Amino acid sequence: MSDKIIMCRCEDVTRHQLEEAVARGHRDIESLKRFTGFGTGWCQGKQCAALCARVLVELGGEPPEAPFTPRPPVHPIPLAHLARLTEDPEAP
Amino acid sequence: MSEREATEGEGPLLDNARPPANVHDALVAHTARPQDLPARADCVVVGGGIMGLATAFHLAELGVKDVVVVEKSYLCSGASGRNGGGVRAQWSSETNIRLMRESQDLCADFATRMRINVWYRKGGYLFLARSPERAAQLEASVQLQRANGLRTELVDAVRVKRIAPEVETTGLEVASYGPDDAVVFPWPFVWGYAKACAERGVGVFTHTPVTGFETDGRRIRAVVTEAGAIATDQVVLATGAWSPELAAMLGLSLPNRPHRHEICSTESLKPFLRPLVADLATGLYCSQSMRGELVGGVSNxxxxxxxxxxxxxxxLGLYSRELLRTIPRAGGLRVLRQWGGCYDLTPDGNPIVGRTDELEGLVLLCGFMGHGFMMAPVMGKRVAEHLVRGAHRELFERWSLTRYRTGKLLEETMILG
Known part of the structure; x- marks a missing residue:
């Protein structure tokens, strides 16, 4: 049944995949994200991160202190817009 | 054994890597539980990236009994999980060309042998030269590559358009095309080696930072971690950009320095770009992954x-400008995510691998200039063979830390980023 429950809609990650990943030793949120791919699609985890974190705890994994490391940009941005960024000599 | 002998010969690699019967069907945990950290080991590999895991795997294959890997964070947390996944044999030194030819074969075979999908795609590598100086450099490299059996070719603008129609050829002097170069998804390589380690009784301990070492004169006695000490007299330091920190705990000063390198990934498109496209002058590289995303970076x-x-x-500004100069039609593609990782740079652009004069039982395996991922399959094998059988002595003497004292420095011009 758990192979029919979708956890991450962008990347089609099921509850079953989370269960298998935890059983394979991916017991923290960063490792679980990488092994299953949840949160790496179009919405970048905005819809699934909290749900997957809850399931990780239910499965006996390490309770996450924070969501996984957010990856900019917050929203998808076209390359053509980014190419018009002006060079700021002070920027890091 | 000389390096020439060592790198010759075709045929299947990872010969012994087939998992024991039925084991691949069982659900094997990639990582061990902290409470199972052993009190002693024949060899401790510090660093659970692809370099350390590949070494541990081959040590187990060669019969070393108690091998332990300690990793301070999660699997794929360092450069092994942050690189662009390029696997090319187009290099400018004979050593790197030959080693990468073997590594490519190991990568091509990896999915079958390790039973994990690595999204291997042999789309080739296309290096663009947009100045006479770069063209001369590429021409020299291609000559050497062909002399070493690669199918690399120098191609003009017309050919470039045939290989990658979306690439802008205005201002192009020449390009080099290596049809056997490939791109993979890096993460499953890490998991595949971790799984193969676990299947062979090698404990892979994540979230287990090393806090120090116990030594007795020139001998190593133990590796001390946050989870406890492991008595051992053999240590492989495979900690990439963190190597100077770890080596300092042993009183050893390394000339390496970390250098941040960034990458980004776009939304997915249907396949349109076969080769990885790169320009050594700007450090731009970009490939289309098996998921359809454009993944790439640039020098900074x-x-x-x-x-x-x-x-x-x-x-993002630097990369987008360079990418759109090279593939103008990509302007409408949106960037989904970006991340950073650390190159492990050495003063002469070549790795630091081998034993040291200062400590017995220590093997350094670092300084891979941002290209350690693609080198790891062959290096893991070579280092294990060196430790167990004393093989490849000439290579590891040439790549040893000692060269910075004796002044026998090396050269490599095809470093990206």
Missing amino acids: ERVPEGLDQRSSLRF
């Missing part, structure tokens, strides 16, 4: 000092 000298894995808005 002005980054924070030290170990820093953050990403910057400035990078």
Whole structure:
């Protein structure tokens, strides 16, 4: 049944995949994200991160202190817009 | 054994890597539980990236009994999980060309042998030269590559358009095309080696930082971690950009320095770009992954000092400008995510691998200039063979730390980024 429950809609990650990943030793949120791919699609985890974190705890994994490391940009941005960024000599 | 003998010969590699019967069907945990950390080991590999895991795997294959890997964070947390996944044999030194030819074969076979999908795609590598100086450099490299059996070719603008129609050829002097170069998804290589380690009784302990070492004169006695000490007299330091920190715990000063490198990934498109496209002058590289995303990066000298894995808005500007100069039609593609990782740079652009004069039982395996991922399959094998059988002595003497004292420095011109 758990192979029919979708956890991450962008990347089609099921509850079953989370269960298998935890059983394979991916017991923290960063490792679980990488092994299953949840949160790496179009919405970048905005819809699934909290749900997957809850399931990780239910499965006996390490309770996450924070969501996984957010990856900019917050929203998808076209390359053509980014190419018009002006060079700021002070920027890091 | 000389390096020439060692790298010759075709045929299947990873010969012994087939998992024991039925084991691949069982659900094997990739990582061990902290409470199972052993009190002693024949060899401790510090660093659970692809370099350390590949070495541990081959040590187990060669019959070393108690091998342990300690990793301070999660699997894929360092450069092994942050690189662009390029696997090319187009290099400018004979050593790197030959080693990478073998590594490519190991990568091509990896999915079958390890039973894990690595999204291997042999789309070739296309290096663009847009100045006479770069053209001359590429021409020299191609000559050497062909002399070493690669199918690399120098191609003109017309051919470039045939290989990658979306690439802008205005201002192009010449390009080099290596049809056997490939791109993979890096993460399953890490998991595949971790799984193969677990299947052979090698404990892979994540979230287990090393806090120090116990030594007795020139001998190593133990590796001390947050989870306890492991008595051992053999240590392989495979900690990439963190190597100077770890070596300092042993009183050893390394000339390596970390350098942040950033990458980004776009939304997915249907396949349109076969080769990885790169320009050594700007450090731009870009490939289309099996998921359809454009993944790439660009040189950026002005980054924070030290170990820093953050990403910057400035990078997106630099990368987008260079990418759109090369593939103008990509302008409408949206960037989904960006991240950073650390190159492990050495003063002469070549790795630091081998034993040291200062400590017995220590093997350094670092300084891979941002290209350690693609080198790891062959290096893991070579280092294990060196430790167990004393093989490849000539290579590891040439790549040893000692060269910075004796002045026998090396050269490599095809470093990207």
